[in-house]
Amino acid sequence: MRDDDLIAFTRKALALLFIVALAALVVELSYLLILVFASVVVAVVLRSLAGHFVRLRLGNGASVGLAVLSLLAIFAGLGWMFGGLVSGQFVELGRQLPQAVDAAQAYLDHWHIDYNLSEMAKVAREQLSSIFQRASGFVISVGGVVADVAVVFVGGIFFAADPAFYRGGVLRLLPRSVESLMADALDDCGRGLQLWLKGQMVSSLFIAALTLAGLLLLDVPSAYALAILAGAFDFIPYLGPVLAAIPGVLVGFSASPTTGLWTIGLFVLVQQIQGHVVQPMVQKSSVDLPPVVLLFTVIATGTLFGPPGVLLAAPMTIVGYILVQHLYIGAMLGRRPKRPAGPREPT
Template sequence: MTKPPAPASDRSYTIGRVAAITVTVVAILGVAWLLVELSGFLMLIFGALVLAAIFDAVTRRVSMLTRMKRGYSLALSVLAVLAIFAGAFALFGTQLAGEFDTIRDSIPPAVEQVRMFLDRIGLGEPARDLLDQGSSDISALAARAGGYALTAGSGIANLVLVFVAAIFLASDPAVYRRGLLLLMPRRAEAPVAAALDDASRGLRGWMIGQAVSSLVVALLTWVGLAALGVPASGGLGLIAGLLDVIPMIGPIIAGVPAVLLAFTVSPATALWTIGLFLLIQQLQGNFLQPMIQKQAVNVPPAVLLFAVVAAGLLFGFLGVLLAAPLTVVIYVLVQRLYVRTLLGKEIEIAGQD
């Protein structure tokens, strides 16, 4: 017995449903492709948001102290930030430039001294092969210096773009916040608004804690290396402070040139330098990092490590630089929007007062 054919209305409904699913899948794939293609641009936007948060925090404090209107407070804050950097470069720029030249010129002799030290203690061919590979990588980086200079030109243009965009965002953040909320469904406005507030508090707390941590690490590294007699201690301290922004990986990267330059003094100095970096990292991990987490959000260390690696693979150096604040924001948004709102679980949102 043959089955009667389906009514025309049912066939039309089936075809329409298949077409709707197909369009939805194509749209999702298209949006995903667009996000991948615009990943660098999106990271610039996030960088502008981070810088705008810094300007906003300084502007709030200036307004509180001077009772000036927000526009004047923002202008004064931006000028103050520029003056601090300009003053630092004016006072220490020549000295730091000379120290960075010392670092660059001292790396090859330091590598040679490490090779000779390995020969004396008889570590064998594998260790020397590893060192040769490292020195070849350093030589390759030096050979590509011209390409990096061209990239730096583009980087300066991006930095100007981020700086100007941050000023516009910080001038009236409520306008952009309202605009984003208007794009949300009505029932989603309250959770998204709360998530934005949580992320803003967590980001401001991270910036305050990280600024203190970077300054302390730079100062301790500078003083410690100077006491050990390591050349270019000021430049190495600045490198350590800047790289402290990169969780887990930054201190290791900062320690490599310091140990190499310490070998130009003596192997014992290199060992003391390793001990100095281990001591500073213990202080950073047991005191400074908990302070940052108290101010912002207690992100598990493994999550931060994988976030740095993933951001580097997806977005390059800019992703590594912004991995920590990006992880803080995503962590808070997941807690608020997914765990509390969608799953209905009562948890304490990181970044809340």
């Protein structure tokens, strides 16, 4: 073997070992990476709020500080206005769900449907408990979920205060030949996340309001708590509407079979509006993701990272999709990549 061939082989072997070691490191630090990514999402939220203060000719630091105070004030105001009502309804919802399962099982037995709903609920609780225990090993070691939320929020503040500093640090780790390409990709990732968050907030508020109106019209107990769950679960693609419907339908059946059936119809209607009207509008204003990509990403991130991965599936898909567009479609294939809120590539 010639010296040139030996050198080339050695470089390829070292590159392969580096990739394997990097993959192993990513798996080992997966939960930490999820926290970092969650901090980036929080930073995008804060930068969006800070943009309104920047237009008032305030400095970057002051704008981010006011954005943090505004976000805290919004949560505090909502808690002050609706905290007692909503917390009481969540407590009542927790008390009603076991009774709702028993009531729904009685209806199934009356209709001669051979299905053990109580056993299914028990298995679901055990599986969810197992998932949370596996995913929370790191959380417990540093003091609980509250500590992780604090870390994510503080990290988001640091990222939002000086995003150019961290962006420049990432670019300095790359060869100069790809620095410009990666800079465009990072800029599009930030823009895509910002547009998605704005659209998703509108979508969640719309779904919560529509669900609340329907539940109040049907006189379903704990309507406010169920509507908040529907709005929150709207952040989870595909699985969210199903997860939100389960407690609502059970509580509906605990009132009466007619109410339960109407509740099923309500959640089906809301899901159809969300899937065929609201979600396409959100994607059109941010990144037009293929539905199958988003579906399998939810499954993959849930398998790899547990519940936090499911919650962050949509923004992770957006970032991954944009990077593929720039680094593979654009750089390697030489085609025009799709960009956030941009025109479709002609075929």
